[in-house]
Amino acid sequence: MVRRRKRSKKWIFWLFFLILLIAAGYVCYAVWDGYFNDDKEEVTHEEEKKDEEDEVKIEEKVESESEGSETIVQKEEVVQYDGENPNNSGEITGVVTYAGVAGDRLMIRMNIDQYLSGGECALRLIEYGDEVYSDVAGLDSSASTTTCMGFDIPVAAIGGGSFQIIIDVNSGGKNGTITGEVSI
Numbered sequence: 001m002v003r004r005r006k007r008s009k010k011w012i013f014w015l016f017f018l019i020l021l022i023a024a025g026y027v028c029y030a031v032w033d034g035y036f037n038d039d040k041e042e043v044t045h046e047e048e049k050k051d052e053e054d055e056v057k058i059e060e061k062v063e064s065e066s067e068g069s070e071t072i073v074q075k076e077e078v079v080q081y082d083g084e085n086p087n088n089s090g091e092i093t094g095v096v097t098y099a100g101v102a103g104d105r106l107m108i109r110m111n112i113d114q115y116l117s118g119g120e121c122a123l124r125l126i127e128y129g130d131e132v133y134s135d136v137a138g139l140d141s142s143a144s145t146t147t148c149m150g151f152d153i154p155v156a157a158i159g160g161g162s163f164q165i166i167i168d169v170n171s172g173g174k175n176g177t178i179t180g181e182v183s184i
Contacts, residue, residue: 092116092169092176099165099182106153110167110178112139112146119171121148126164133158139171146171160184 094112101107108123116139125133137149148167165180 092171092174092178094169094176094178096165096167096178096180099180101155101184104155106151106155106158106182106184108151108153108165108167108180108182110148110180112148112169112176112178114146114174115141115144116146116169116171116174117141119169119174122168122170123148123151124166124168125153125158126166127158127161132163139169155184158184 092112092114094110094114096108096110098107098109110121119139121137121139123133123135123137124131133153135151135153137151139146140149148169162181162183165182167178167180169176169178
């Protein structure tokens, strides 16, 4: 009987293990190096910014000393991007945010662009030039705007049709009219 010699395949396992170990080592090195290089670059950029700021301060100090007089440094004026401040105007402005029927009531809601601490809203519903309904509500203030307490009008009281909404707002010497339309 002929004996066959078994070849050991353990060397394949050890070769695979060695390749895997080298790859893992390379990945760890790349992650470690990348992490610490980013921190060094951030510190370098921060140090450069500080150095530039210090140089500018030194140049300003040298210039002010060379002039022999005090220079007044003014803050840069903040530019307002949303138009004029509505609180500074003498007129109240706003918009009807909701006008619609919910159940058996016509609901009218509005928002005022200014902050108002007190006052009232006078609602008039106009149909074909005639005043059909009128009501008065107080103001409710929030952080930067104000709103009327709201108007809930029974549909039976006004009937159906197309109405012009006119809300006169009065508060602390300021007046304004906000308009809108609704169809029932």
